[in-house]
Every structure is written in C-alpha cells, then in structure tokens.
Amino acid sequence: MAERLSAEARKQALGGIPGWTEVSGRDAIGKTFVFKDFNEAFGFMTRAALVAEKMDHHPEWRNVYKTVEVVLSTHDAGGLTARDIELAKAMNAIAG
Numbered sequence: 001m002a003e004r005l006s007a008e009a010r011k012q013a014l015g016g017i018p019g020w021t022e023v024s025g026r027d028a029i030g031k032t033f034v035f036k037d038f039n040e041a042f043g044f045m046t047r048a049a050l051v052a053e054k055m056d057h058h059p060e061w062r063n064v065y066k067t068v069e070v071v072l073s074t075h076d077a078g079g080l081t082a083r084d085i086e087l088a089k090a091m092n093a094i095a096g
C-alpha cells in the first residue's frame, strides 16, 4: 500500500503542482479549476476520469457550471500519498 507523505515530502511535492493546496481539517489536497464554460469543465472531467480509472485512483470532486472542485486523498492509506500527487499532476496537464 502507498505510504502517507511526510511533512517535508508533501511540501516539496506541492511546490511542483501549481494551484494545489492542503485541505484544512483533513489529510488531503485540493484545487478549484475554473474553465470557460460547462463544456470545457465537463470535457476536463471526462478526460480526468479516464486517467483516474487507468491509475485506479479516483478523485472526490464537484462540478458547478464551469468550475470543478477537486479533493485528492488516498482512502486506503487514510491520507495523502504519492498517488495523489501523480493524479494532481495529470489533472493540471489535462487542464492545460
């Protein structure tokens, strides 16, 4: 099973994924993506969903019109792991 990231490791990892911050009150990271319109937002979710499924690592997310709020945490590990960082990077790349 993936190991939870140390304080130092997560600080360093967050530096490499623009827009992602620690979620207060739980061991997770989050980002709110804002797109041009609903089509762009849902297109992002569709592409991200395919990557997430391939990784077998799934986001917690919420879509309202052109925004997508994402929270990443590794449920099996009870907190933040390298798998979350990997998916966050992929999501940033997909969003462009």
Ligand SMILES: C[C@H](O)[C@H](O)[C@H]1CNC2=NC(N)=NC(=O)C2=N1
Binding pocket: 056, 057, 058, 059, 072, 073, 074, 075, 076, 077
């Ligand atoms: C059995 C399956 O591999 C696990 O339940 C996977 C699925 N997707 C997952 N997604 C996330 N975010 N955390 C997990 O621990 C997790 N575990």
